[in-house]
Amino acid sequence: MPSLHDVAVDFLQRVAAGQARAAFERYVAADFRHHNLHFAGDAASLMTAMEANAREFPEKRLTVHQVITEGDRVVVLSHVRHIPTEPGFALVHIFRFQSDRIVELWDLAQPIPPNSPNEHGPF
Numbered sequence: 001m002p003s004l005h006d007v008a009v010d011f012l013q014r015v016a017a018g019q020a021r022a023a024f025e026r027y028v029a030a031d032f033r034h035h036n037l038h039f040a041g042d043a044a045s046l047m048t049a050m051e052a053n054a055r056e057f058p059e060k061r062l063t064v065h066q067v068i069t070e071g072d073r074v075v076v077l078s079h080v081r082h083i084p085t086e087p088g089f090a091l092v093h094i095f096r097f098q099s100d101r102i103v104e105l106w107d108l109a110q111p112i113p114p115n116s117p118n119e120h121g122p123f
Helices: 004-016 022-029 041-057
Strands: 029-034 063-071 073-083 090-098 102-112
Touching: 004 022, 004 041, 004 063, 004 073, 004 102, 022 029, 022 041, 029 041, 073 102
Parallel strands: 029 102
Antiparallel strands: 063 073, 073 090, 090 102
């Protein structure tokens, strides 16, 4: 059985690669809920939005920078670029698991400015 760390990362990689439906079928619990304020809170609404995003941005890139696992929670900090030549944004996903299934998801994004005064960058 894969670790929760591996499940969270694989879920995000599949979604970024345009395989949201496969990711949801493999990893998401029947009673899943999420907290993205742009969509209804059920699995089908989020999956449909992720599929639409993949069609709109077929060259999307996801780079995972940090993964923290504590109990039933996994936090993933990643860099997402919808268009490979643009700065993209820093993205944090917080997963809550029951057994090996994702039952709850939060996501927060911050656009990466082209000329940030912070020499350390977001990662």
